Amino acid sequence: xxxxxxxxxxxxxxxxxxxxxxxxxxxxxxxxxxxxxxxxxxxxxxxxxxxxxxxxxxxxxxxxxx
Amino acid sequence: xxxxxxxxxxxxxxxxxxxxxxxxxxxxxxxxxxxxxxxxxxxxxxxxxxxxxxxxxxxxxxxxxxxxxxxxxxxxxxxxxxxxxxxxxxxxxxxxxxxxxxxxxxxxxxxxxxxxxxxxxxxxxxxxxxxxxxxxxxxxxxxxxxxxxxxxxxxxxxxxxxxxxxxxxxxxxxxxxxxxxxxxxxxxxxxxxxxxxxxxxxxxxxxxxxxxxxxxxxxxxxxxxxxxxxxxxxxxxxxxxxxxxxxxxxxxxxxxxxxxxxxxxxxxxxxxxxxxxxxxxxxxxxxxxxxxxxxxxxxxxxxxxxxxxxxxxxxxxxxxxxxxxxxxxxxxxxxxxxxxxxxxxxxxxxxxxxxxxxxxxxxxxxxxxxxxxxxxxxxxxxxxxxxxxxxxxxxxxxxxxxxxxxxxxxxxxxxxx
Numbered sequence: 177x178x179x180x181x182x183x184x185x186x187x188x189x190x191x192x193x194x195x196x197x198x199x200x201x202x203x204x205x206x207x208x209x210x211x212x213x214x215x216x217x218x219x220x221x222x223x224x225x226x227x228x229x230x231x232x233x234x235x236x237x238x239x240x241x242x
Numbered sequence: 243x244x245x246x247x248x249x250x251x252x253x254x255x256x257x258x259x260x261x262x263x264x265x266x267x268x269x270x271x272x273x274x275x276x277x278x279x280x281x282x283x284x285x286x287x288x289x290x291x292x293x294x295x296x297x298x299x300x301x302x303x304x305x306x307x308x309x310x311x312x313x314x315x316x317x318x319x320x321x322x323x324x325x326x327x328x329x330x331x332x333x334x335x336x337x338x339x340x341x342x343x344x345x346x347x348x349x350x351x352x353x354x355x356x357x358x359x360x361x362x363x364x365x366x367x368x369x370x371x372x373x374x375x376x377x378x379x380x381x382x383x384x385x386x387x388x389x390x391x392x393x394x395x396x397x398x399x400x401x402x403x404x405x406x407x408x409x410x411x412x413x414x415x416x417x418x419x420x421x422x423x424x425x426x427x428x429x430x431x432x433x434x435x436x437x438x439x440x441x442x443x444x445x446x447x448x449x450x451x452x453x454x455x456x457x458x459x460x461x462x463x464x465x466x467x468x469x470x471x472x473x474x475x476x477x478x479x480x481x482x483x484x485x486x487x488x489x490x491x492x493x494x495x496x497x498x499x500x501x502x503x504x505x506x507x508x509x510x511x512x513x514x515x516x517x518x519x520x521x522x523x524x525x526x527x528x529x530x531x532x533x534x535x536x537x538x539x540x541x542x543x544x545x546x547x548x549x550x551x552x553x554x555x556x557x558x559x560x561x562x563x564x565x566x567x568x569x570x571x572x573x574x575x576x577x578x579x580x581x582x583x584x585x586x587x588x589x590x591x592x593x594x595x596x597x598x599x600x601x602x603x604x605x606x607x608x609x610x611x612x613x614x615x616x617x618x619x620x621x622x623x624x625x626x627x628x629x630x631x632x633x634x635x636x637x638x639x640x641x642x643x644x645x646x647x648x649x650x651x652x653x654x655x656x657x658x659x
Contacts, residue, residue: 183441184441184585184586184587184619184620184621185441185585185586185621187586187587188587189587189591204588204615205615206587206588206591206592206615207587208587208588208591208619210619212618213441213443213621
């Protein structure tokens with residue numbers, strides 16, 4: 177299990193995370209991710225979560241192993 | 243000239259509308275109660291000597307004892323969110339940081355905390371001191387708002403009267419902005435950052451001087467006063483209310499928790515004109531129709547919740563009858579959108595969209611979907627609370643919004659402004 181968290185101070189609503197990790201994140205009407213401050217990510221989704229973190233243009237996502 | 247005196251101008255605190263000037267903060271003490279404000283003279287600060295005639299020196303307690311006392315009286319935060327104080331006290335682990343008394347009172351429609359600080363500052367400081375002693379914290383910070391000179395003066399004078407034996411008590415001033423009084427914004431400001439909300443989660447929130455974060459016990463002014471009363475084993479089954487809007491004498495009162503909304507309005511001199519609605523809790527609160535169900539609701543947290551109202555920061559605002567309620571809701575939406583800290587996208591984009599939807603009398607489904615896109619998002623409760631408040635307004639004003647969409651406003655008898 178890992179924990180994916182969003183830094184709302186950085187997020188600019190590019191919507192890249194929703195494209196990379198569509199299983200857990202979608203975009204709202206402005207492009208901001210529809211996720212709570214943190215989500216628990218099971219092992220089988222970790223690759224997609226890591227892609228979301230790596231491709232976010234605003235570096236607003238963090239993944240910590242828990 | 244006939245009956246000019248009936249034409250009382252009743253503005254709403256913090257809200258400017260065409261033809262309706264913003265009312266000043268309703269910080270006059272109207273009714274002193276039998277609880278926190280027992281024995282107080284309106285307009286007079288109780289000195290330490292006077293205070294000790296009513297309230298004993300608080301005993302030294304263990305952290306677990308203090309939590310048990312808070313739990314025993316069911317104490318919850320009185321700043322608006324209503325977080326259980328016992329849980330907050332128990333969450334403090336490790337070496338304690340400062341105890342912070344939040345006297346920011348960013349809600350323009352609330353003045354109960356200023357009234358407590360200008361009348362019974364020692365009761366508030368007793369509560370903070372009891373907490374500091376129980377947690378082994380050597381410092382109490384009273385967070386106040388810049389420009390509120392009477393409150394600052396009263397607290398400063400009270401600090402000067404207290405014996406040096408207790409924890410060090412200092413005043414910290416924050417900006418006069420709505421979200422600057424939010425708990426995480428204060429902790430962030432005390433850590434050297436801007437007075438803006440941060441991702442600090444639920445208590446314990448950490449202040450970060452250098453590299454040794456310390457848990458901060460932060461609560462509202464009234465919460466500390468009630469904690470002091472609980473420690474002194476003085477029952478204070480009262481509610482502090484700020485009643486404003488279309489009432490004859492807006493102000494602050496301490497009433498029994500079994501009082502009704504109608505009785506609170508009577509304490510404020512009764513209604514002016516024929517109000518159709520009232521707002522409970524503050525601008526972040528809940529809109530209610532002016533009907534018997536509302537008027538006979540008790541003013542306690544549970545009593546107001548039972549009619550879908552909110553105690554929040556203890557606010558009751560009577561909306562003047564002659565003013566279009568859709569205009570009021572639009573103005574509230576604009577004010578709350580402008581009050582955003584500007585940090586989180588859904589709040590920055592969502593609140594102006596909500597304001598535009600309400601002033602344009604957009605279909606209810608559109609407003610509800612915007613509420614869904616804003617609620618529960620961002621760093622602080624501002625977007626969530628704003629969306630809930632506006633949702634309650636839109637649900638109450640459904641029929642009038644329909645008329646506005648069709649080009650008719652009941653208040654003006656013509657087209658909407």
